Amino acid sequence: MALRVTFVAAARSTPALAERFQDDRPLDQAGWEEVQRAAGGLIPLAAAELRYCSPTPRSRATGDALGYAPLVQLALRDCDMGRWQGLTLGEAMAREPEAVDAWLADPRSAPHGGEPLLAFIARVGGWLDTRPVEDGGRIVAVAEPSVIRAALVYALMAPPATYWNLDVRPLSTTTVTGRGGRWNLRFDGVAGEALRT
Numbered sequence: 597m598a599l600r601v602t603f604v605a606a607a608r609s610t611p612a613l614a615e616r617f618q619d620d621r622p623l624d625q626a627g628w629e630e631v632q633r634a635a636g637g638l639i640p641l642a643a644a645e646l647r648y649c650s651p652t653p654r655s656r657a658t659g660d661a662l663g664y665a666p667l668v669q670l671a672l673r674d675c676d677m678g679r680w681q682g683l684t685l686g687e688a689m690a691r692e693p694e695a696v697d698a699w700l701a702d703p704r705s706a707p708h709g710g711e712p713l714l715a716f717i718a719r720v721g722g723w724l725d726t727r728p729v730e731d732g733g734r735i736v737a738v739a740e741p742s743v744i745r746a747a748l749v750y751a752l753m754a755p756p757a758t759y760w761n762l763d764v765r766p767l768s769t770t771t772v773t774g775r776g777g778r779w780n781l782r783f784d785g786v787a788g789e790a791l792r793t
Contacts, residue, residue, distance in 0.1 A: 601727060601771065634767040650668075741766070
């Protein structure tokens with residue numbers, strides 16, 4: 597029996613270069629406008645049997661705006677960044693350059709006092725593997741780009757360093773099909789012509 601899980605990346609609440617670790621800010625006006633432009637391509641996903649979202653305000657708002665009425669899943673929360681929460685990568689680097697270098701180089705390290713990258717990938721993968729399997733079952737999950745990157749590394753059984761090489765754009769969709777322990781990746785692209793830059 598196969599399951600189809602489509603991840604929808606939450607709309608942006610800040611420019612990409614200003615993104616902060618564990619950013620809990622709600623959607624800004626630009627994010628709302630992005631959702632409206634992409635809605636035509638994403639609303640059909642509301643037909644999924646199960647609809648979930650990350651607990652962040654922008655993931656919940658994105659799912660609600662698309663009519664998904666998603667159920668919040670704590671396992672889909674962003675990586676716990678400890679004392680770096682709310683900082684940009686540049687700010688963390690300015691404060692603790694050696695710690696940031698160690699964190700980027702070793703997926704088992706957590707110099708910020710939070711969650712190691714390996715634990716984050718395993719948590720998100722555990723959520724994916726425990727979805728109820730029904731033949732042809734469909735799930736949609738609105739999540740932060742970091743959560744989707746973790747899910748893809750897990751699904752592909754890729755080396756953890758692959759996480760840093762995946763670019764998940766706001767309101768893009770990515771689908772994995774299969775069942776616990778055996779997943780295939782399907783590229784869906786970015787919904788809506790208005791989002792292309």
